[in-house]
Amino acid sequence: MARIGYARVSTLDQxxxxxxxxxxxxGCTLIRSEKVSGGSREGRPELATVIAFLRAGDELVVARLDRLGRDTRDVLNIIYEIEQRGAFVTVLDxxxxxxxxxxxxxxxxxGMVAQMERRFIKERQREGIERAKAAGIYEGGKRRFDRERIHALHAEGIGPAAIARAVGCSRMQVYRVLRDSSA
Known part of the structure; x- marks a missing residue:
């Protein structure tokens, strides 16, 4: 029987x-963590690894339930999967x-409270954006990578994989930037 921990924050600056x-x-003997949104189970490889690792009698420990997920259905499905493996979940707070x-x-x-909290956060965010737009101060989300640099590197004949490494984004994002600019 192992105590396996899972930790998650939503953004890189958390x-x-x-x-x-x-x-x-x-007393968790193994802890996996990731920096990714809990709004969906998709794109959370560390969670998938933890679940796949669990054996009968093991315990998955999370600090708070919203670290496991913010969608009630996802959380219940995760718990169901864990129990199908003969393991169980413990929430500390x-x-x-x-x-x-x-x-x-x-x-x-x-789980329902976590989902409701996520909806409230999104609603407040949407309201804040609308107020900022009405005041003429909304500039949109911050750019995560330099699109001009992608074009410059591409013009130099550098391939998408090397561009992605240089700019700090995925190869798919490089393809999107190049596609969107040619349309």
Missing amino acids: DLDGQLARLTAE PHVSTQGPMGHIMLTVL
């Missing part, structure tokens, strides 16, 4: 240290485990 310290203090009969009810309610 810090995993608090979750990692808590999971270590709880508030302390709830799927080992007991009340754990499932509590985790379902907590």
Whole structure:
């Protein structure tokens, strides 16, 4: 029986240290972490690795349920998958485990709260953007990579993979930038 920890933050500028310290203090022998949105299960390779690693009697530990996911259906599906492997889930804050009969009810309610919180966050964000647009100060999201540099490197004859490494984006994003500019 292993205690395996999973930690997640949504953005690159958020810090995993608090979750990692808590999971270590709880005796997790293996901890996987990632910086990716919890709005969906998609694109979360560390979570998939943890689930695939779980064996009968193992325990997956998360600091808070919203670290596992912010969509109730996703969270319940993740818990179901874990239980199909004979393992169980423990949430540290508030302390709830799927080992007991009340754990499932509590985790379902907590999952619904996490999903509702995500909807509130998105709604506040949308309202803030609308206010900024109305005030004429909205500039859109910040660019994550330099599109002009992609074009310059491409003009020099450098291939998409090398451009992606140089700019710090995926090869697919390079293809999109080049495609969108030629249209």
